[in-house]
Amino acid sequence: MKRSVAVGVGVAVVALALTIAAALGVASLLRDDAPEATRSEPTGEQAPEGLEDFYAQRVEWRDCDGGAQCGTVEVPVDYDDPDGETVELAMRKVPATGSAQSTLFVNPGGPGGSAQEFADYLSSMLGREVRERYDVVGVDPRGVGESTPLQCLDDADFGEFIALDPDPETPDEVDAVREGIVEMGEACAANSGDLAAHVSTEEVARDHDIVRAVLGEDELNWFGASYGTQLGATYADLFPEKVGRMVLDGGLDPSLDSIEQSLGQAQGFQLALESYIDDCVAKGCVLGETRQEALDTVAAFMQRLEQEPMVTESGRELTEGLAFYGVAVTLYAQQSWSYLTAAFEAALQEDDPSIFLQLADIYFDRNNQGQFISNSGQVIYAVNCLDGAPELSPEELERDVLPRFRQASPIFGGALGWGVLACADWPIESSTPQGPVTAEGAAPIVVVGTTRDPATPYAWSEALAAQLESGVLVTREGDGHTGYGMGNACVDEAIDAYLVDGTVPEDGLVCGE
Incomplete structure (x- = not known):
């Protein structure tokens, strides 16, 4: 809390x-023997007006501790003034253990938690097939961690x-x-x-769209926990056509x-x-x-x-x-x-x-x-x-x-x-x-709620899944904050299957204690 x-x-x-x-x-x-990550190339997609240079960046990855790779991306402080001041976002990539097919962006919440640290932590919890498929990338939000700090x-x-x-x-x-x-x-x-007035969730979500494009991803695959669900839902509302496989664990109700x-x-x-x-x-x-x-x-x-x-x-x-x-x-x-x-x-x-x-x-x-x-x-x-x-x-x-x-x-x-x-x-x-979100037109978004979650009450996950046009609710009965990796095999298997092959859980799936 x-x-x-x-x-x-x-x-x-x-x-x-x-x-x-x-x-x-x-x-x-x-694993220390994780394969070397490949060089990231921008998608080359049509960028929003005024942001073309930001979307066309190339990341120079460098080796960092634990077999991971680290890099930075530049974004504008104020999206209404893209020619003004900029800030630097710090990223950490934990390479897939197999032939990476895509990137899974992650955020632990807070707001204020280090997504770089969470990339390491979550990588140790994700199922084997998920790790084979995805590079796991944590981007410290503007103002946070190793990004330009507040x-x-x-x-x-x-x-x-x-x-x-x-x-x-x-x-x-x-x-x-x-x-x-x-x-x-x-x-x-x-x-x-000026950064003090520009660390809102909407601005962080816009940052992630730049990073998505810079890393060559046509869609944003996302695992957000707690406040990370608000960030993910905000992204989906802003860029519904760019939503890939999105997991929102421990939902906040933005309404x-x-x-x-x-x-x-x-x-x-x-x-x-x-x-x-x-x-x-x-x-x-x-x-x-x-x-x-x-x-x-x-x-x-x-x-x-x-x-x-x-x-x-x-x-x-x-x-x-x-x-x-x-x-x-x-x-x-x-x-x-x-x-x-x-x-x-x-x-x-x-x-x-x-x-x-x-x-x-x-x-x-x-x-x-x-x-x-x-x-x-x-x-x-x-x-x-x-x-x-x-x-x-x-x-x-x-x-x-x-x-x-x-x-x-x-x-x-x-x-x-x-x-x-x-x-x-x-x-x-x-x-x-x-404000409220709907993410009209987005691919299925999976919301995980825990019945006795202290920080993000279960009713919030219910409400978030209902507000999202494509929301699907998975319930973990039990104590503690968030649901994935908390010892419930039913939840973990449902999320792993969704991330690996796109199998969307049954809406309303209840995983007992």
């Missing part, structure tokens, strides 16, 4: 698939920002959160110039406004927390002997931190905000529930907050030296607020909207409600807000 201004839209912990995998010790299984707050200032109370209760706390959002937005504009999206996430994370607690109670849990007792313990723990943060031997504080993210990050995958249990045991029984701090660091890509490895925690604000800010005033949101959030989730509701408020304060206006 990446923070969309307290924690909002697109809540897919930036590259959460990667951070959770790292926490669980998942290693890359890429530069906002420095590490020290961002560290202070994320330690703020995500659910402020006093006027001073409210002012601190609101001022922090404005300061971040102003820092983005001051340090990144919802920012308030309804965040409210859905509050409900989703509450459901996930209750699933974790039921499992914990059944095994014997430090939180209590019943669901309600355990929920009360969690609420009391957060309230305790609100009043007085816990301090480690090194002097670092566990605030309510950091504990909030430490809980949230573990709910993305059932396999990580044991980390949450260990964190509660250490904090409640030994007065040791260190595990919660480690989990919060995983959430924000922070290392032991206090440095943020990526800018994902700030990019998410910029993208989400450009994609759509609430039309209500901050005062109206606080008065009329926050009570709905707190009712939906006593633990997560307040923070997610304040997350909506953040975009109301974001100082940079958008020229490309998001």
Whole structure:
């Protein structure tokens, strides 16, 4: 659940698939003897007016670590001014293990996750025949990763920002959160110039069409997870005739406004927390002997931190905000529930907050030296607020909207409600807000939804599949964020068959636990 201004839209912990995998010790299984990738040649297709030079680029691939190849593509900062400033997109290609027939473009979500890293990660999970057929390519979106970065707050200032109370209760706390959002937005504009106003989903989708053409692909084959589904669906809506085999795993519903999206996430994370607690109670849990007792313990723990943060031997504080993210990050995958249990045991029984701090660091890509490895925690604000800010005033949101959030989730509701408020304060206006998609005329698009997904509630996948003219829904019954590679053979086989030979799953396919 990446923070969309307290924690909002697109809540897919930036590259959460990667951070959770790292926490669980998942290693890359890429072959060192993968065949050398061939030189990419542009398609030579008719480019949109003014963008001819961008579509005619040639990529100079170079060898990089792990048997992959890396390259760059140049795109305009502002598509309404293609002769103006440009940015560079960094790409990573993991060559097919057989005779590559096409390219599979991938994105892990966030927004703000590194698609280059995800290319490595997903390549280790895809079925054998899929890997034989496809080069897997991850393109770090504009502003993200090794692409021209969005530069906002420095590490020290961002560290202070994320330690703020995500659910402020006093006027001073409210002012601190609101001022922090404005300061971040102003820092983005001051340090990144025009790019700060041009990192929207629509612009990233247009970037991918340039990359598609530059790599010689007539169609875009796509695997997008979480926010990567919004990016893929946006591309399909803009370029329906260019859609190849597209998988949208853990769908976002682009027809919802920012308030309804965040409210859905509050409900989703509450459901996930209750699933974790039921499992914990059944095994014997430090939180209590019943669901309600355990929920009360969690609420009391957060309230305790609100009043007085816990301090480690090194002097670092566990605030309510950091504990909030430490809980949230573990709910993305059932396999990580044991980390949450260990964190509660250490904090409640030994007065040791260190595990919660480690989990919060995983959430924000922070290392032991206090440095943020990526800018994902700030990019998410910029993208989400450009994609759509609430039309209500901050005062109206606080008065009329926050009570709905707190009712939906006593633990997560307040923070997610304040997350909506953040975009109301974001100082940079958008020229490309998001809206409903249909992708009329596109080839079949497969949407995968998980019934107890905390970050992208199942109802969103249902809605996305229904909105897309050619949408097909595959359901995974179970816990955790996204469906492919989560241990359900039915889902994996259906997606593999679709990617390998174009076999479209039956619309409404349900894969049980």
